[in-house]
Amino acid sequence: MSRRRRRKLDTGGEFHADERWMASYTDMVTVLMCLFIVLFAMSSVDQAKFTALKNSLATGFGVVDEGSVDTASGIVVPPDKVDHDAEGFTGASEDTALAGTDDPQTDQQQAEDEVDSLTELRERLHSALDAKGMASDVTFTIDQRGLTVGLIGWETFFQPNSDALGGEAVGVLDTIGPIVTPTERQVSVEGHADYRGTSFPFPTDWELSSGRATQVLRRLVEVGGIQPAHISAVGYGSARPAATGPTEGDAAQNRRVDIAVLSNLPDDVRALIPSVLAERAG
Numbered sequence: 011m012s013r014r015r016r017r018k019l020d021t022g023g024e025f026h027a028d029e030r031w032m033a034s035y036t037d038m039v040t041v042l043m044c045l046f047i048v049l050f051a052m053s054s055v056d057q058a059k060f061t062a063l064k065n066s067l068a069t070g071f072g073v074v075d076e077g078s079v080d081t082a083s084g085i086v087v088p089p090d091k092v093d094h095d096a097e098g099f100t101g102a103s104e105d106t107a108l109a110g111t112d113d114p115q116t117d118q119q120q121a122e123d124e125v126d127s128l129t130e131l132r133e134r135l136h137s138a139l140d141a142k143g144m145a146s147d148v149t150f151t152i153d154q155r156g157l158t159v160g161l162i163g164w165e166t167f168f169q170p171n172s173d174a175l176g177g178e179a180v181g182v183l184d185t186i187g188p189i190v191t192p193t194e195r196q197v198s199v200e201g202h203a204d205y206r207g208t209s210f211p212f213p214t215d216w217e218l219s220s221g222r223a224t225q226v227l228r229r230l231v232e233v234g235g236i237q238p239a240h241i242s243a244v245g246y247g248s249a250r251p252a253a254t255g256p257t258e259g260d261a262a263q264n265r266r267v268d269i270a271v272l273s274n275l276p277d278d279v280r281a282l283i284p285s286v287l288a289e290r291a292g
Contacts, residue, residue, distance in 0.1 A: 121282035124273055125290070128157045131193065131271065135159065138185050147182055152287060154280040156195070156273040159186060160252075161226075162266050171210055173221030175229060183226060187234015190271055197230070197241040198270040199223045204261045205248030220245025226267050 115123070132150045139145040147167075149160040161167060167179030175183070190197060201223030203215035212218040223243040230236045253260035273280050 117279045117282060118286075120275060120279045121286050124275055124279070125152065125283055125286045128152045128271075128273070131189070132157055134189050135186060138189060139182065142181060142185060144178070144182050144185065147178065152283075154273070154283040155270055157271045159269040159271070160266055161269070162252075162263055167267075168222060171208065171212065171218065173218065173225050175225050179226070180229065183229045184233055186269065187230045187236060190230075190269075191235045191237075193271065194237075194240060195274060196272045197236060198268075198272060199227045199230070199241065199243040200268045200270060201226075201243070201245040202250060202252070202264055202266050202268070203248045204264045205251065206261055215247035216245055218245075219247050222267055226269065230269075 129152065132152065135148075136145055136150065139148060147161065149162055151158040151160065161179070161182060167176045167182070168174065169176065201219035201221070203209065203219045205215070209215050209218045212221065220243070223245050227241055227243040231238055231241060248264065252263040252266065273283070
């Protein structure tokens with residue numbers, strides 16, 4: 011022992027002969043460093059590097075080096091899920107097959123189911139209105155937007171140049187609302203006006219058509235029970251006439267409010283609805 015170290019021991023200094031904790035601390039740091047090196051090495055998707063790392067670790071832990079690993083890529087597909095060409099899942103996406111769920115519907119199937127749903131809704135609305143003798147006051151149109159209930163000839167429902175709901179309008183709306191509400195579909199109330207008429211006391215047809223659409227919306231929400239988040243109102247004035255003829259019947263068709271029960275399917279699926287309707291009509 012050196013003279014300096016002996017002097018410190020003799021004087022009761024803070025020097026400790028047993029400093030084995032430093033070895034443990036060094037080992038821990040080394041292990042952490044190795045861990046991060048391994049994580050870094052494995053983060054790179056390189057088959058050759060992975061094989062070399064695997065064999066190196068196997069050797070270090072006393073396991074016999076296998077020399078190679080399975081280099082197959084992709085998802086292991088159960089035999090019953092492989093198509094006839096052995097190229098993939100049998101009509102299911104990878105996520106669906108892994109989850110063990112049924113095959114997803116094709117766009118065509120979704121469009122056909124949507125037409126069935128809209129047709130069933132139309133029949134329910136028609137039956138309810140027919141039971142009250144009001145079926146002739148509305149029209150029904152199914153297209154790629156959804157189901158549109160057209161309230162034609164608003165002289166039956168509103169006074170001329172007025173947005174106040176008449177008795178006939180109240181009866182129709184109170185019948186429609188409770189049937190549409192449970193579907194939780196988005197509803198667009200769209201007001202229109204006759205371009206040949208006058209809008210007084212409203213400044214223009216825009217205010218007149220918007221006011222009528224708003225009154226219909228309020229009735230469907232306040233009495234029919236449709237959630238405010240599921241409904242909106244818009245006024246098109248006389249910009250979108252349903253008929254352009256010179257007769258009073260044509261003008262009556264333009265004095266209307268449409269209640270559009272909208273489809274919530276993607277655009278590419280809804281685009282198939284007209285072809286489904288044409289096929290069934292043929």
